[in-house]
Structures are given as structure tokens and as C-alpha cells.
Amino acid sequence: MSYADPSRKRRWLAGAAGLVALALVAVELFFPASPVAEIVRIVDANYVRAVLRLAVPIAFAALGGIFAEKSGVINIGLEGLLIISAFTSIAVAATIGGADPSQLELWLGFWVAVLASVLFSLLFAVICIEFKADQIIAGLAVWLIALGLAPFASKVIWGQVNSPPVATLNNVDLLVAEVNPPVVMMLVAVPAAWYALNRTAFGRWIEASGENPKALDTVGVDVRKVRYAGVLLSGFFSGLGGAGLALGRVGQFIGGGATMVNGRGWIGITAYLFGNYNPLGAFGASFLFAGLDALQIRLQQLGYSIPSELIGIIPYVTVVVVLAFVGHTRIPDAAGEHYESGEE
Secondary structure (H helix, E strand, O other): OOOOOHHHHHHHHHHHHHHHHHHHHHHHHHOOOOHHHHHHOOOOHHHHHHHHHHHHHHHHHHHHHHHHHHOOOOOOOHHHHHHHHHHHHHHHHHHHHOOOOOHHHHHHHHHHHHHHHHHHHHHHHHHHHHOOOOHHHHHHHHHHHHHHHHHHHHHHHHOOOEOOOOOOOOOEEOOOOEEOHHHHHHHHHHHHHHHHHHHOHHHHHHHHHHHOHHHHHHOOOOHHHHHHHHHHHHHHHHHHHHHHHHHHHHOOOEOOOOOOOOOHHHHHHHHHHHOOOOHHHHHHHHHHHHHHHHHHHHHHHOOOOOOHHHHHHHHHHHHHHHHHHOOOOOOOOOOOOOOOOOOO
């Protein structure tokens, strides 16, 4: 049976999800004392809120990656952009406000961090678009620079790779519940990104820039500017993700090992591939991966010891399984290819 038809894929996924839901209900009804039933009961409002907080850096990185890659520039430096923005947000807030920064100072740190991420993405764009560097190598360079620079700067500022803890952003009261501000931004950004890509002229330019830049150039739209916009948006969204992680949830920059970002940028790439470059699908994948992380934390609280390394590989295994049984992700035709106006 072929799953190349999108409608068949949707029906297959819906059917699979329905079977899983029925199985979980059956376990709860007929085996209420089993470990699986205990896991089912974990899923409550608090669990969902925790998943949304954990999804913030993944989903924002995924949105950024979508805009960059659909425009024709593969940005695998998303992990580095998350690291830079996470560090900058804490560094600015702590430098201005000391050990106990105000909410205004935290927000200032937040937006300066987003700006820092955009500037890093601008540097990446100039190297790739103007100097036609290999995009994969340039993206790896962004990640490696951030991975070394942020802990080094932490040592200069605080004498250690980990910053002192600071306050986090106050929750927003949305009548039904208090919600973390970066979560609100994420829930607004996902449909906004979908609308921009699918219902605006800018979205059509982004699509054409990654699929057929020659055609876009022929109708008078500057391909270089469109690609710059796509890459800068990847920096903007990644900045929101990194600052949201640091000031929205953790309240500290942790620079040891893979840093506090710990692969979330790479998982963001996995999420938008899983979602086939659709912001809604990428958010669903981000929610799934964050849900597995939250489940692992909750199970450890219940006394079940599950290695975090095992949870860490699940996003990548999931993508392999989905691509094998559901269908393939189609990369934009001109992604990774350099374009010069007037080329034949």
C-alpha cells in the first residue's frame, strides 16, 4: 500500500492515533493497576502545561528552520542560535539588574537576546548568500562558535560556565489559567507563521525562492532579499526560543557540556522535517517530543528510572519510522543551492 497521497497519509495517521487512544482507554478500564494505566493518568492539565513549556525552544527553532530552508538556505545552526540567545538573555538581565532583576529588566534581556540571535543569523546569511559558502559547514560553524563562546563569556562574567540563578518572567493570566509568556508567543507564532507562508505574497516568495528562484527573479522579486528575510526570521524565532528557555523556564544559563539547550535545536530540525515544512505539523512534532521529555521526568518522580539518553534518541527514531511507513519529506528543490540574479 502506498502512502504517497497526502489524504491517505492523514487517514493512516488518524487511524493509528485512534487505535492508540482506544488501547489506552482499554488499559485504564481493564488493567487499572498496571504501570501503563499509571502512565495514562499522568496526562493532566499540569502535564500539558509542562509539555508546552518544554516545547518552546523546539517549536521556535523549527519555525525558524522552516522559513530559512523554504527560502533556499539550509540553516543547521539553529542549536547555536538557541545557545547564544539563552546566554545573552541571562547576561543582559543579570548585568543590568544584578542578582534580582525586575520584570522590565528581564524583558529587556529577552529582546536583546532575540537581537543577538538575529545578528548571528545575519552573519550566517552574509557568508552563505554573498560569499556562497557551503551552508552546512557555515551552519556547523555557527553552532560550534556558540558552543564555545557562550561558556567562555560566562567564565569571563561570572567566573564559571553556569550563571547565578535569576528570576523568570511572570506568568500571564489568560482567565482559564496562568500561562508562561513564551508559551503564549509560541501559540500565537505557529498559526501566524502558517498564515504568512500560505496566505500572503511574502509566503509565495519564500516558497518560490526555495523551489524555483529563477522564476521568482523573472517576475522582478529580488531572490537575495527573500533569502535574507528567511534566514533573519530563523534568527528571530530561534532567539525567542533560546530566551524563552532561559528566562521563561530555567532562570539561569548552564554552559556545561552541550549547554542547557542540550540538542533542542537539532530536535527542532527533526520537528520541521517530521511536519514536512508545515508550521502546524512542526508544532505537533515539537509537542510530541516535548511530551516524551515531560513523561520521562514525571515517570522518574513516580519511581520509574528511565535514562534521559534513551528519551533523547526517540525524536530521531520517530522520524525514521514515520518516513519509512508514512512517506517522505520533500526538501525544497533549490535548498542549499546558491543563486545569482541573471543566471541561466
